[in-house]
Amino acid sequence: MRALTIRPGRPGSLSVAEVPDPEPGPDELLVEGLALGVCGTDREIAAGEYGAAPPGRDRLVIGHESLGRVRHAPPGGGFSPGDLVVGVVRRPDPEPCGACAHGEFDMCRNGRYTERGIKELDGYASELWRVETRYAVALDPALADVGVLLEPASVVAKAWEQVERVGGRAWFEPRTALVTGAGSIGLLAALLGVQRGLDVHVLDRVADGPKPGLVADLGAAYHHDGLDAAVRAARPDVVIEATGAAELVFGAIGSTAAYGVVCLTGVSPAGRNLTVDAGALNRDIVLENDAVVGSVNANRAHYAAAADALGKADPGWLGRLVTRRVPLDDFAEAFDSRPDDVKVALTLGS
Template structure:
């Protein structure tokens, strides 16, 4: 079989390699790969900034945003040949910590978790892959052409779950949400916000291309003015921050309604300094009972929430998020950013 592999820590090592077909172990599904999504984490691994190969190996099979079709499944697993599935990214640490022992491995306390296509386990960018039945989730068959959006949707499903858990520490009935950033995470966060019945606003820099149109088609409102101006006018009850830009983070924190919840999903680059009125931020957060929470990764509960959210979504709208599909043999094109890119997917089945 063919697989997209990289030597972590070695720039320029991305290549398609011929590997032996995998043999499923007890309790595993054998899956035909359909597609993988490309995200910032994948690009960091390719740039040798991140990533770990499996123990005893030099190369890592890339790909954590999976989509595949079951070829074989163990009897009694709940899966059948032909099922559309995705594989969960993270695995609990072997100790395990208290969170991992209770299925909350997205909140691993000791950092000894592993991740498919990222940290010490081969990923899903292969024509065939195996996955434990306990770490696979089925998708509605109608999602065959957009199901590669499942993993990023799990990230925002968790973010919204965390927002609600924080908000429900007291009476909670939010009305307005601001999403900063109109990439895949931001747009999918906006989608779930709309599904929850909120008045959703999305802020991004661009004035043309697919992003404003996608926001409008969602029934949300698109903004491209400064964050202080937009957030100051809106006074959102919820902010989902999906850029990781430090200035936006602190502007969002200072411009929520009372009892506001800010959920940070974007990862900021280290080493960049900004001037912040820390005392002012502290004063507003304390006096208004505001909360800022970080959210990353997802557990099985979030995968199921994401599958439900995608099944309720408009298929044409979801299809508009995937702005390019690149065949495996042209993998390099998938890592070259283009101005109108939202989500780029690599097809593993010849584009069928």
């Protein structure tokens, strides 16, 4: 079968290769790959910035935003041939820390976890793949065209869970939310905020293209004239930061109403200096009982919550998030970021 593979750490080594067909174990599904979402993590791996091949090998099958259809399922595993499924990305370490042992491998304390398509485990960018039944998530057939959104939606579901858990340390009844960044993570964060009944505002740099319309059709407010203007309009109780841009990160931390919660989901590049009034920032956080929390990855429960959220969303709106579909043979186009991109998907079938 064909798969999209890379030699981690070597820019320009991404290529379609013939690899052996997977042989599922007794508790594994054999899945026909349908599509794969491409995100910033994949582009960074393609650029040689990180990633790790399975032990004893020099190439990694890339891809973690999966979508497939079950071809073979073991009896009693809860799946049947024809089911639409997504594979969970992370696996707990072999000698699990306390969090991993309790199913919260997204909160691994010792860093020895592995990740499909990223760290020491082959990913889902192949015509066939296998996955353990306990790490497979069934999707409503109505989501067949947008199932690649489940993995990013799981990250967002976790972010909102973290906001609610942190806010729950005292009386917490947020009314407004500001999402910084209108990529797939930001737009899905806005979707889940609207589903929670919040007045949602979204900030991005662009004034045209698909993003303003996508936000408006959620019933949310779109801003492109800078953080200060967005904060004045929103007066946010919650901020979901989805860009990783250092200026926005620190601006967001200082922008919430009293007892605000900021959840950082974007990863900032290292090596860039920024002048920050740390004293004023500290003063605001302390005197207003604010909280800042980082959130990354997701566990099985977050995937289930994300599947529920996508199932409640307008399918037409979700379909507009997938702004480009690229055949596997033309994979390089999918890794070329374009201004109007929200989510790019590789199609894996013939």
